[in-house]
Amino acid sequence: MRLALDKDLPGWRKAILALAASAMLWWTAVPASAESVPAAQAIADFKLDNGLEVVVIPDRRAPVVTHMLWYKVGGADEAPGKSGIAHFFEHLMFKGTKTTPQGEFSLKVAEIGGSENAFTSNDYTAYYQQVSPDALATMMALEADRMRNLILTDEVIGPERDVILEERGSRVENDPGSLLSEEIDATLYQNHPYRIPVIGWLHEIEQLNRLDATAFYDRFYAPNNAVLVVAGDVDAATVRTLAEATYGQVPRGPVLPPRVRPREPEQNTARTVTLRDARVSQPSYQRSWVVPSYTSGTREGLAGESEALDLLSEILGGGLRSRLHQELVVKQGIASSAGAYYQGTTLDDTDITVYGSPRGSATLKDVETAVDAEIARLIAEGVTDAELGRAKNRFLRSLIFARDSQAGMARIYGSTLTTGGTIGDIDAWPERIRAVTAADIQAVAKKYLDASRSVTGYLLPAEGDAG
């Protein structure tokens, strides 16, 4: 049913994952934990001589293998004025090389019933195929080939730029919520490049050209800036042999400087963004705060805050047992939806967000006031041991459920390793979650959830009272 996204717990989590679209660390799986993992599933991690990091996640249940190549480059690594080039380039990677004509890679995948795709985030770009194990060698050879041998001509770049403009139209211009989301990010981040949409600003996409693509390719696409993740019906020794024969033949690329991006200045204002749109009939709002991610928190001496923020967002607004849902949707009956989310798997500071939409005779203001009251109550009184225990259990059991999906596992490792995390971080995460206390959660809530230093976005109908 359509309501499932707001109400149903697993559906909600999927929605969060889909929305945040970055594997969150709480979804992380932990192979080394005591939960009866057969030794055969031990995860291998090694580096080739040219700097390519390789992770192998055996899962022998079905004759399927997921082959993912992750590059440590995303929208936030683009040069000023070139927004969208990381994502545009992701599309261009399907255009053929010196030895593999355009479309042949996709034909090779389709010929065996495989699936393939690619995605770009602020911090990483990844390419993947799901195929039968006997096709893995071919996939690795072709993926290694396009790491360096792509042919970029104006003939392929022009139509693909049009495709991306249509993609932007479908994803952003056609959706008022996405339009507002872009503006909120641009307001929340005033100095850091997370303020720029991954798909790019329209007027900058229109100007992207072959020279931009070539410069981007030569700078970022090299084995020493990539992580290979192979999950499924395969063993580490085989992957190592295949990787050395394919990726191992690609020369090491230039030494890239550390990914140090401009930091946000201290925020001392409450900022508001409002979008009125004829396509909107129910008002809604969200409020966001810039907070540490797992990586930036560790880097800035704030280790432990991310775990507390993860649990804070779960207790405050993660699904139908959360405080916001129970109080606003169930008890007071003033909201059709209310919740919170936090995405900690980013290279730099991220955000925590609360949101809500009214129902019945309640107004948007009523919802906002009630959310504020719940935040104030949490800051003043903290969380109970019972709700903290339940939230932790939900996180920990999600580790076991995550092992059911080889592609999901590959995504967890790839996103962590391309956002400054390590396999050690993944292994240690359950213990770090178990160690979070009620006082830790109260402390991060008090430190960060201050409305006078926030960004609030309102999505409103074209006409009428803001409520």
Place this chain on the structure above:
Amino acid sequence: MIAKGNFMHMIQFPPRAFGSAVLIAVLMAFCVLPARAGVEIQDVTSPQGVKAWLVEDYSVPIVSIRFAFKGGSTQDPAGKEGLANLMTGLFDEGAGDLDSDTFQLRLDDAGSEMSFSAGYDQVSGSMRMLAETQDEAFALLRMAILTPRFDPAPVNRIRDQIVAGIEAGALDPATKSDIAWAEALYDGHPYARRDEGTAATLASITPADLKAFHARTFARSNLVVGVVGAIDAETLGRRLDELFASLPAEAELVPVPRADIKLGQEIRVDYDLPQTTLQLAYPGIERNDPQFFAAYLMNHILGGGTFSSWLFNEIREKRGLAYGIGSSLANREYSSALVIGTATRSDRAAEALELIRAEVRRMAETGPTEAELDFAKKYVTGAYAINNLDSSAAIARTLVELQIDGLGIDYIDRRSGLIAAVTLDEVKAAAKRLLTTEPAVMIVGPAAKAAPAPSSGAIQ
């Protein structure tokens, strides 16, 4: 809520282009596990005669169960549309002697995830649980299936939430066009109705209606079950009896007529948008038709879900007119159609529509080459393990769909042979059969820039 959505951009099809209800992926309707996958399906019958298909697997300590009761929103009485959908929102809102709050806390503590959903032709339920806490999880699922409470407070709340969702979509072009499309195509049939109902029909639904609907649609005669994970056949037999044995033997389902899709019409939804959404519906083919696989392979070549279909090449690769474009066989219990969808810049929508129609004509008149057919066969044969063995939940879903379609437990072994046997002449005949009828066409976008009427007649 406000979507926080700009982090990832898949190269593949945007969901919006496939937003129409008709485009429910038919792939799932006959997905099959190839024999080489080594997945062994056990046919389990409980001591009291409840049947299920089981794939036993202990590599991850979890159990996934999925089941479906045939019926769905086509069973909603006139004036009470939305009943099946509302019911599925209430199974975790109190059952047996547990009220909503207590039930949800117990479910959470049991480490299990339960969900129910209503489609046009069935109501489905599923649960994913940790093997070590399965006693409590199955006990809660049993209560939800057999003795849901439908207490007034949760009924009113979930109803309010659904109504809020309906109102939130009232001005949304995609929602409005989905409604217009269903009404135009299925005129007069239950498929023409919104399965979530309307504010008015939802307001008329009482807890007694919900109890009566549950009593007549949850029965053993219309039930299928698929289970995957750390459980053996004997244990599953006991669980099946606990969950389902005390249901009524026979469901009381209202007969539903076949839906004859209204083709040869044009539907316009005028909206000032930068992108125009195009949908085309042609005749489909029944799942049990001897030529089904010929039609399926033909559709795959025309616009199936890979980066090498005719439509993908012409519209996206050569001209950059769209991000997503594809076609699918949309099969329901009482209807079938071949549906094409895309979204394209409004000032070139007419060109895109003409290109689509030209590819359709080419398929009907000349059809694919032998090489294209061979290629499609390889894909369609190989894709199943990858598409359907990705997780326990996916396998459980497959087990249920295979049973609903009545394909038999040996279908997996037969399937590759059925595909291999399809000839080029059969594919060409299927193309002529499906693609020479004037389609239904929907154009959602600015009126001034809209595409011209389809080039041949038969427009209403």
